[in-house]
């Protein structure tokens with residue numbers, strides 16, 4: 001395993017925001033199975049403020065730790081503020097992130113931006129509805145194979 | 146029971162045996178002479194080097210004059226391939242009567258597999274770029290076996306060498322090198338094999354298996370790092386590797402790594418003495434780990450050939466699983482926090498962000514390759530450690546699947 005900072009490993013071992021969310025207002029996704037990371041972010045929004053956030057990941061140590069840090073930063077922020085977040089803001093509290101892991105640690109931001117975009121466009125998610133699932137979503141993670 | 150460290154990454158390297166270390170110490174402190182020195186102090190060091198050479202030769206059925214010490218497996222592989230290539234190129238420059246003949250007429254074709262160690266694959270690439278050699282990379286089947294018939298078919302008039310790994314470092318598949326050696330012998334082609342992983346774990350015999358060149362190192366067999374050997378069959382033309390003070394019969398100059406060589410020899414002696422006991426022990430642990438995980442985890446696949454009790458088609462110390470819907474580095478990361486050392490073929494763990502080429506050659510999907518976990522055992526592992534790891538892995542897998550989006554479907558639709 002790569003050399004990760006103490007802060008990264010702490011986040012990784014006890015992520016506070018990992019897990020599924022019931023009835024989110026929006027869901028965003030990023031990544032594919034080939035590079036080894038798939039990220040999904042759920043948000044609840046009230047009066048343009050992100051009141052709750054959770055994530056699911058098929059991803060590595062860096063993906064889990066950085067997305068958990070992102071969630072903590074984002075919670076309570078307005079959509080506009082959240083959209084402006086950069087990779088630097090997110091990994092600030094994580095100590096050093098190995099350079100080959102930058103790719104894994106930006107995925108949370110991209111998934112969040114996707115969720116915000118879908119929210120603004122009024123695209124609503126339905127979770128765990130296998131029957132109505134469209135083909136595209138069945139293939140999550142199989143892109144690029 | 147609490148463990149300080151459970152080391153299950155013996156495919157990467159092994160712990161040095163205490164007795165190996167003990168055998169080396171005098172060569173740092175008391176017997177530090179140069180084996181080339183003519184005084185008796187120097188001759189003691191030379192005797193120690195020769196004794197180690199003899200032990201290593203005996204372990205593979207070779208003559209001691211056919212063993213050349215190197216800095217390890219990587220160097221031995223480099224020397225074997227480049228040494229043969231350059232010898233062939235030089236032989237091609239002058240014909241038997243001393244006349245110059247056209248360049249490019251020498252044999253310039255190598256046959257190998259897609260699952261070799263990088264120190265073979267990258268040397269083949271180097272020989273292509275720098276010396277015009279062509280390489281055929283043979284496919285393997287789903288278990289990781291190369292078909293000896295494919296080797297037969299790939300041999301042409303231009304083929305100089307067939308180089309096939311014996312025990313694979315990732316999935317433990319052991320190739321049938323006896324059959325391959327025979328094919329090469331009958332076709333008049335040289336045969337090299339890398340036995341770094343299989344040595345002291347299954348039969349290696351350069352006579353029975355018709356091996357012309359063979360790569361060994363010490364640090365996979367509880368010896369020190371930075372020391373290895375190349376077996377070169379008597380009569381096989383190989384270019385001298387390092388020029389200088391004519392050490393190693395003029396083939397590889399440089400003052401001998403005496404303490405390393407002594408440790409290598411001692412490691413081989415110890416390993417050969419207890420080979421049956423150790424292999425039996427590792428088979429027992431390997432089979433138990435495989436059984437408990439396969440029985441207790443859903444959606445898991447064992448990679449590589451496997452039959453309970455077998456150690457001549459799969460290394461006795463290799464376990465390689467693919468857990469679906471989770472990524473291998475995070476699985477290894479949680480194991481690390483439980484003080485268990487493992488490794489993975491996940492893309493996320495690789496510098497090039499590509500899943501393991503060995504697993505891909507075996508036609509694993511990206512998901513299977515990224516979810517792979519390798520646990521490689523040694524004689525030092527215990528049944529208690531196996532029980533602990535077999536109990537811990539299912540818990541981590543469950544935790545990671547709980548937070549994985551794979552299999553949890555979202556359906557989007559437009560509001561309007």
Ligand SMILES: Cc1ncc(COP(=O)(O)O)c(C=O)c1O
Pocket residue numbers: 156157216217218219220262264310314339340341342362363364371373
């Ligand atoms: C099959 C194989 N060949 C070669 C090597 C390289 O050996 P070394 O680390 O001694 O250079 C290794 C180990 O890394 C290996 O597993």
Ligand SMILES: [Zn+2]
Pocket residue numbers: 036037059060061062063104493
């Ligand atoms: Zn990653």
